[in-house]
Each structure stands twice: as C-alpha cells, then as structure tokens.
Amino acid sequence: xxxxxxxxSNFNNKRxxxxxxxxxxxxxxxxxxxxxxxxxxxxxxxxxxVYWICEKQADTSLLESGVIILEKDSDESIDILRKAAVVIxxxxxxxxxxxxYNYCGNALKVNLWHGVMWKKLGYDMASESGFWKKxxxxxxxxxxxxYLFESPSDLYTDxxxxxxxxxxxxxxxxxxxxxSIFYDAKMIKNARIGxxxxxxxxxxxxxNSETSIITYMPTFRDGLEEAFDFxxxxxxxxxxxxxxxxxxxxxxxxxxxRSETKKDNNSFSNIITNNNLIAQLLLAATDLLITDYSSCFxxxxxxxxxxxxxxxxxxxxxxxxxxxxxxxxxxxxxxxIFNERDLLTCIRENLQNPSKESELRKSxxxxxxxxxxxxSCRIIAEEIFRRTGVTGK
Numbered sequence: 001x002x003x004x005x006x007x008x009s010n011f012n013n014k015r016x017x018x019x020x021x022x023x024x025x026x027x028x029x030x031x032x033x034x035x036x037x038x039x040x041x042x043x044x045x046x047x048x049x050v051y052w053i054c055e056k057q058a059d060t061s062l063l064e065s066g067v068i069i070l071e072k073d074s075d076e077s078i079d080i081l082r083k084a085a086v087v088i089x090x091x092x093x094x095x096x097x098x099x100x101y102n103y104c105g106n107a108l109k110v111n112l113w114h115g116v117m118w119k120k121l122g123y124d125m126a127s128e129s130g131f132w133k134k135x136x137x138x139x140x141x142x143x144x145x146x147y148l149f150e151s152p153s154d155l156y157t158d159x160x161x162x163x164x165x166x167x168x169x170x171x172x173x174x175x176x177x178x179x180s181i182f183y184d185a186k187m188i189k190n191a192r193i194g195x196x197x198x199x200x201x202x203x204x205x206x207x208n209s210e211t212s213i214i215t216y217m218p219t220f221r222d223g224l225e226e227a228f229d230f231x232x233x234x235x236x237x238x239x240x241x242x243x244x245x246x247x248x249x250x251x252x253x254x255x256x257x258r259s260e261t262k263k264d265n266n267s268f269s270n271i272i273t274n275n276n277l278i279a280q281l282l283l284a285a286t287d288l289l290i291t292d293y294s295s296c297f298x299x300x301x302x303x304x305x306x307x308x309x310x311x312x313x314x315x316x317x318x319x320x321x322x323x324x325x326x327x328x329x330x331x332x333x334x335x336x337i338f339n340e341r342d343l344l345t346c347i348r349e350n351l352q353n354p355s356k357e358s359e360l361r362k363s364x365x366x367x368x369x370x371x372x373x374x375x376s377c378r379i380i381a382e383e384i385f386r387r388t389g390v391t392g393k
Contacts, residue, residue: 003101011105015085017390019049021104024090024114027054027072030062031278033090033112033150037177040377042066048390051084053077053096062278073098085388090114108387110148110380112177115295116368117156118331119219120323122163148387150174150380152298153370159325174379175372178280182302183374191284198277204269205249212248212351215286216310217279219294220254221321227254227292228312230271235344242344243270248351251286253277288351293317293324297333301365302372304358306350307334310343333357333364 020041024034030052042050042064051068054060060069070077081087081096081103088110094100147170151157157173160166181187192213200207218227230236230252243250252273279296283289289300290308297307309332311317318324328336334357335346350356365372373379384390 006101010082010103013082016083017085017388019084020086021051021084022088023053023095026095030060032114033177034088035062036180038067039064051080112150116298117159119293124163152372172383173371175376177377179299181284188284191281195285202274203272212287213285214250214288216252216290217294217296218292234340240268240270298368301361306354308346309336333361
C-alpha cells in the first residue's frame with residue numbers, strides 16, 4: 001500500500017482513548033521529551049495503556065516498567081497505531097514507521113518537539129522556502145492535522161506557526177517534559193553519580209565524586225561540515241593538563257544526527273568523547289556547558305550554571321547553513337567566543353566563577369523559557385484529556 005491509501009484507510013478508525021503510543025528519534029533511543037512524558041503518564045494514570053515503539057536494539061532502560069515496548073514496523077506496533085487515540089512524538093509522524101506510513105489518521109497527534117530554537121526550522125529555512133515547497137508542506141501538514149504542539153514561550157509559538165504551519169489553537173503553553181529532571185534534586189544527584197560512574201569506565205582520568213564536569217554539546221551542521229572537536233584543539237595538551245590539575249574532565253557529545261557517524265576519540269585522558277551518554281542526564285551532571293547554537297543551553301538555563309557559546313562559524317552558519325532566528329547578542333546566555341585563542345581562558349574563568357553571568361541567564365530564561373515549570377507534564381496531560389474527552393481516571 002502507498003502512503004495515501006494507508007492514511008485514508010485508517011482515518012476513520014475507532015480509537016481507544018486509553019491507548020497512547022510514544023516514540024522519539026525514529027525509535028533509535030530514549031531520553032528526550034517522549035521518554036519523560038511517557039513515564040509521567042504511567043506513574044499518574046494507570047488506566048492508560050502506554051506503548052513505546054522503537055527499534056529492536058534500542059536502549060529503553062530509562063522507561064518505567066509499566067511502558068509496553070513494541071518493535072518498530074512489527075504487526076503488533078502497526079495494530080496499536082491503528083487503535084491509539086493519542087500518539088506522541090518529538091519530530092513527526094514518520095518517526096513511528098520506517099517508511100513514514102501514517103496509521104494514526106484521526107488520532108490526536110502530540111508533537112513535543114525536541115528543542116527550543118535559535119537555529120531556523122522547517123519552512124523558515126532557506127532550503128525550504130519557495131511557493132511550491134510551501135504548498136507541498138501545507139498539503140502534508142493537512143494530512144497530519146490533529147496536532148498539539150508544546151511551546152515553552154510565546155516567541156516559539158510564533159516560530160511554530162510559521163515554520164510548521166501550526167494553528168494557534170494547536171499550541172499548549174508548557175515546558176519540555178525532559179526538563180522535569182531539573183526540578184528534582186534527587187534526580188540531579190543520581191544523574192551526577194551515574195554519569196561519573198560511566199565516565200570512569202570509558203576514561204583513564206582520575207575521576208572521583210568531586211570531579212567537575214565540563215560538557216561540550218554542539219548542534220549538527222547541514223551538509224558535510226563537521227563541528228569543532230576538542231581532540232583537534234590547538235591547545236588540547238594545555239587544556240588536558242589544566243583539567244588534570246583542577247580535578248575536571250571535558251566530555252564531548254555529538255548531536256544525535258551526527259552521533260552514529262562520529263567516532264569516539266579519547267586521545268587525552270581528561271578530554272572524553274562519548275556519544276552514548278544520555279543528554280539530559282549529562283546536562284544534570286554538568287558544571288559548565290560549552291555549546292554553539294544547540295538548544296541544550298536553553299534547558300541548561302534551569303540549573304543556573306555557567307554557559308560558554310563557542311560560535312566560531314557564526315557568520316557561515318547564519319548566512320550559508322541553517323540560518324538563525326536571533327542575533328547572538330540577543331540570545332547567548334554567557335560568554336560568546338569566536339576563536340580558539342580565547343577558549344581555554346574562558347573555560348578557566350567560568351569554572352572558577354560559576355556565578356559570572358547569573359543575571360544574564362536569569363533574564364534569558366524569562367524570555368525563552370516563559371512557560372517552563374515543574375508542572376509541564378501535568379499541563380500537557382490535562383490538555384490532551386480536554387481534547388480527547390478522557391478524564392485520566
């Protein structure tokens with residue numbers, strides 16, 4: 001069957017309001033918004049059957065035991081997609097099946113998206129502009145209607161409406177479920193313990209409970225351009241010596257899109273590259289974040305810890321790659337560094353004085369994380385219940 005026939009043949013299915021299906025990152029891994037929201041639903045609404053669709057080899061250890069795991073593209077997973085009243089994703093409906101078939105027709109499609117945006121998205125990107133591409137996008141969006149989009153601020157509501165052709169009544173004002181970890185002191189403590197234990201197994205560094213963690217998480221670049229790598233940093237030897245002397249490690253983690261092709265390179269004992277660490281747990285354990293245009297720094301704002309923006313390719317990324325919504329002066333949440341020469345000095349300053357840009361971080365959080373709170377999962381759940389008529393009891 002082709003995609004259109006699958007869509008139309010499942011559009012008027014009788015759907016069970018107590019069956020909810022989740023996925024993220026095309027079923028390859030867990031740890032983002034869908035994971036934390038699925039766990040919330042399982043823990044608070046036992047009448048709802050929560051299913052998770054993923055590839056056979058995916059690590060689902062973060063999911064609560066009550067979540068029912070189904071293999072992607074299996075007969076059972078397709079049958080559940082045909083029955084579910086609510087399907088929840090972080091990118092699009094094509095995450096649920098390898099061929100992008102839409103068995104969810106008349107279900108409520110909830111998109112928790114996977115980032116707060118500095119870099120341009122969807123039809124705001126230069127590569128997706130133009131009359132015919134936007135017309136095609138409107139047709140595709142029409143087939144995937146019944147969306148509910150989570151938005152952490154009014155700024156991003158405007159972005160969603162323009163970039164994804166989302167209607168105002170399809171928005172729920174709430175923070176990202178994955179950020180619930182940052183409101184739970186016990187989860188933060190456990191994340192740090194767990195990450196330090198993992199680092200001990202993959203590094204020759206002398207790691208203990210007092211070791212400071214500096215994390216570098218760059219975004220992906222469209223095309224063949226690769227992100228900066230500390231293994232190739234001109235000051236790597238001096239940086240590694242500094243990290244040893246201050247009981248610190250620098251952990252590099254590539255963006256998910258690049259993580260499967262980017263090789264771990266641990267040539268220096270205290271500079272550790274590992275792409276299998278779960279991003280949100282790593283952020284919770286991190287004392288200093290280095291990034292570029294990645295949305296991870298918006299999440300990290302909730303911890304009020306120092307942030308360095310290493311934006312060495314700022315002009316290129318803004319003008320010739322993905323494009324950016326804001327000038328760097330209006331969005332960075334700490335020092336903005338444009339060359340390798342200043343990077344080591346900036347790392348020293350921020351690690352020694354973590355409150356250096358605290359007021360700036362607080363002001364940015366009010367703008368870009370307007371609706372972020374410990375109650376985000378509850379707010380999203382209640383909106384789903386309202387739209388489906390389910391009471392949650």
